[in-house]
Amino acid sequence: xxxxxxxxxxxxxxxxxxxxxxxxxxxxxxxxxxxxxxxxxxxxxxxxxxxxxxxxxxxxxxxxxxxxxxxxxxxxxxxxxxxxxxxxxxxxxxxxxxxxxxxxxxxxxxxxx
Amino acid sequence: xxxxxxxxxxxxxxxxxxxxxxxxxxxxxxxxxxxxxxxxxxxxxxxxxxxxxxxxxxxxxxxxxxxxxxxxxxxxxxxxxxxxxxxxxxxxxxxxxxxxxxxxxxxxx
Numbered sequence: 001x002x003x004x005x006x007x008x009x010x011x012x013x014x015x016x017x018x019x020x021x022x023x024x025x026x027x028x029x030x031x032x033x034x035x036x037x038x039x040x041x042x043x044x045x046x047x048x049x050x051x052x053x054x055x056x057x058x059x060x061x062x063x064x065x066x067x068x069x070x071x072x073x074x075x076x077x078x079x080x081x082x083x084x085x086x087x088x089x090x091x092x093x094x095x096x097x098x099x100x101x102x103x104x105x106x107x108x109x110x111x112x113x
Numbered sequence: 114x115x116x117x118x119x120x121x122x123x124x125x126x127x128x129x130x131x132x133x134x135x136x137x138x139x140x141x142x143x144x145x146x147x148x149x150x151x152x153x154x155x156x157x158x159x160x161x162x163x164x165x166x167x168x169x170x171x172x173x174x175x176x177x178x179x180x181x182x183x184x185x186x187x188x189x190x191x192x193x194x195x196x197x198x199x200x201x202x203x204x205x206x207x208x209x210x211x212x213x214x215x216x217x218x219x220x221x222x
Contacts, residue, residue, distance in 0.1 A: 033209065037154070043199065043212035056208045088154050092210075100144065101161040102201075102210060107154045 002027065004093050004105035012111045018079040021108045025072050025093030032074040033102070034066060037088040046089075049074055081112045115140045115204050119213035126190050126220050134185040134216045136200030144203035145176050146210070147185050149196050156199065159185070190220045 034046040045058040049068035066076040092102040116139040147159040160174040176183040201210040
């Protein structure tokens with residue numbers, strides 16, 4: 001059974017650009033959530049989707065957005081990139097409509113220069 | 114919101130030693146997980162343990178939900194156990210996990 005797949009694994013972007021990250025959950029999992037990990041702030045929740053609906057959003061500016069498709073795949077977008085957006089972005093999937101055991105992908109490491 | 118504290122923040126062990134990592138949380142939780150973050154950044158599931166005790170090889174975990182803490186035991190540590198261990202709890206009703214700041218473990222050969 002394939003795990004959670006995140007693409008791309010690494011990205012280098014310039015300030016002011018935008019970026020889209022992709023996450024394919026484990027087959028059958030309908031909940032997808034995103035987290036940002038930085039050395040200073042640790043692991044912080046970005047947003048969670050279930051059946052194409054965003055059920056919660058973390059305390060991040062509006063430049064951070066996401067969506068989920070009917071096949072449960074999810075994308076997150078960051079517009080007008082800032083140096084502080086450099087981070088490891090982790091996606092997790094879980095099976096049910098309530099939070100149960102979460103399984104994480106390998107992450108996308110974004111560097112903004 | 115719920116607070117999660119992990120201790121110790123750093124731990125250095127000689128290979129073969131045992132260790133206990135602790136996770137305290139400030140409110141009742143429905144879900145709790147322990148993860149090991151590998152050098153490439155991936156969070157590897159160790160235990161899904163909202164309550165009770167589980168064992169998997171040299172690792173075991175106990176969560177006492179009524180007292181709001183969880184313990185991760187590592188026995189006969191190996192160099193491959195090195196890395197950062199995270200505890201995460203579900204913030205009830207919010208569909209999100211709150212992570213502790215982690216315990217950075219280094220096992221010396």
